[in-house]
Amino acid sequence: MPPILQWLRYSWLPGLLLVLLCAHYLSWLDLHALLSAESSTGLLAIALFLGIFFKSSRVVFAAALLLLIYLGAAAADWLHGDLLSLCLALGAVNMALVSFSRDRSVVSVFGVLLLFVLLLQGAGVYLLQSCCGAPVLGFSLQIPLPGHRAEVSLAALMFGFGALLATIKLLTRPDFTGWGLLLCTLLLAAGSYFGLRLDIIAAAAALLLVALVLRNAYELAFRDELTGIPSRRAYSRHLLTLGRHFSIAVVDIDHFKKLNDRHGHQVGDQALRMVAGKIARFGGGRAFRYGGEEFVVVIPGRDRDSARNSLERMREEISAYPMRLRSSSRVRGNSDRARRRRGQGGGKTIKTTVSVGVASSDSGLKSPDEVMRAADRALYKAKRSGRNRVCAHN
Numbered sequence: 001m002p003p004i005l006q007w008l009r010y011s012w013l014p015g016l017l018l019v020l021l022c023a024h025y026l027s028w029l030d031l032h033a034l035l036s037a038e039s040s041t042g043l044l045a046i047a048l049f050l051g052i053f054f055k056s057s058r059v060v061f062a063a064a065l066l067l068l069i070y071l072g073a074a075a076a077d078w079l080h081g082d083l084l085s086l087c088l089a090l091g092a093v094n095m096a097l098v099s100f101s102r103d104r105s106v107v108s109v110f111g112v113l114l115l116f117v118l119l120l121q122g123a124g125v126y127l128l129q130s131c132c133g134a135p136v137l138g139f140s141l142q143i144p145l146p147g148h149r150a151e152v153s154l155a156a157l158m159f160g161f162g163a164l165l166a167t168i169k170l171l172t173r174p175d176f177t178g179w180g181l182l183l184c185t186l187l188l189a190a191g192s193y194f195g196l197r198l199d200i201i202a203a204a205a206a207l208l209l210v211a212l213v214l215r216n217a218y219e220l221a222f223r224d225e226l227t228g229i230p231s232r233r234a235y236s237r238h239l240l241t242l243g244r245h246f247s248i249a250v251v252d253i254d255h256f257k258k259l260n261d262r263h264g265h266q267v268g269d270q271a272l273r274m275v276a277g278k279i280a281r282f283g284g285g286r287a288f289r290y291g292g293e294e295f296v297v298v299i300p301g302r303d304r305d306s307a308r309n310s311l312e313r314m315r316e317e318i319s320a321y322p323m324r325l326r327s328s329s330r331v332r333g334n335s336d337r338a339r340r341r342r343g344q345g346g347g348k349t350i351k352t353t354v355s356v357g358v359a360s361s362d363s364g365l366k367s368p369d370e371v372m373r374a375a376d377r378a379l380y381k382a383k384r385s386g387r388n389r390v391c392a393h394n
């Protein structure tokens, strides 16, 4: 997928929220009228529940953090002014820090630890407010700049730190939840500096968190974990969207069992990822992992011969690609089995080939199932005739 589309895939939801907030700021839309305190709390509670249900410790942490700030401000009315700014800034730093962690169940030592750290900070802020009050909250640094000295408050410093952390996270290991947490960080900053009402920040962040969980659940259901391309379930769904003219190709790695036996399962997995990557980049078609070492490509609106020519180029590209073996140090031991599992690595390269069977709806076949069965028969023809070739159903 081209980088710009990849970027859009990750950023449409944060973008939509940003547009809503801008529309509110320019008075084209009144978010205050749409939201009540109950709806913000309810949305945060839903995000929290979904996070627990789908085992996303990051979402649970973010929702619990916002609930703590929001309930603190709404119920007791003790969070306001400098203290509210500080809490929002602390929230932004926490949000950015937690985006570095992996998603785990909250019903685990890690999850309990996260929630404990959160409560500890809540208690810390409460104690700070009770015993030190304004001097600490109003703390600011004088930063010498050319020609003048700038005064930077504690909250601004923390926001800067949070934004820096979140940016590092996105540049080094970008992921969808990371994007969401970065936007939550920005929301907290916008809330603090532009004086947005807390229920708007809370509702927008909660909607974002709910969308993150649903999006992750969608990925779990429809994306193959090993190769990262859509799974067989996504293929069944995709068939429902097909028009009258389409081709289906079945792609199978040759002698995959031998490759596994000779180089180990990790190298087998590496080959699966390489082939999936090449097939996914195949122009004009959509690739799915059908199961094991078998992939399906659905090519809409193309006749059999044109599909076959493109598949031929894809097959050539795969067979010419030198795959560099990676050795894994995770599997220890010197037994034959350990060596096989570890893979032989060490900079060695191997090549692998695929056989392809393709059939098209033009050749009197109507349903996708019929076309798929014909493509499967063509694949067996390709295997019987010596592999590393594309055969079409007549």
Ligand SMILES: Nc1nc2c(ncn2[C@@H]2O[C@H](COP(=O)(O)OP(=O)(O)OP(=O)(O)O)[C@@H](O)[C@H]2O)c(=O)[nH]1
Residues within 6 Å of the ligand: 226, 252, 253, 254, 255, 256, 257, 258, 260, 264, 265, 266, 267, 268, 269, 272, 291, 292, 293, 383, 387
């Ligand atoms: N590494 C790895 N191996 C897998 C995976 N899924 C299936 N396999 C292996 O794929 C192999 C498929 O072997 P076969 O169906 O005999 O096919 P083949 O060896 O490719 O032979 P031909 O298709 O006739 O060329 C089996 O050994 C499975 O264990 C996977 O996710 N990772």
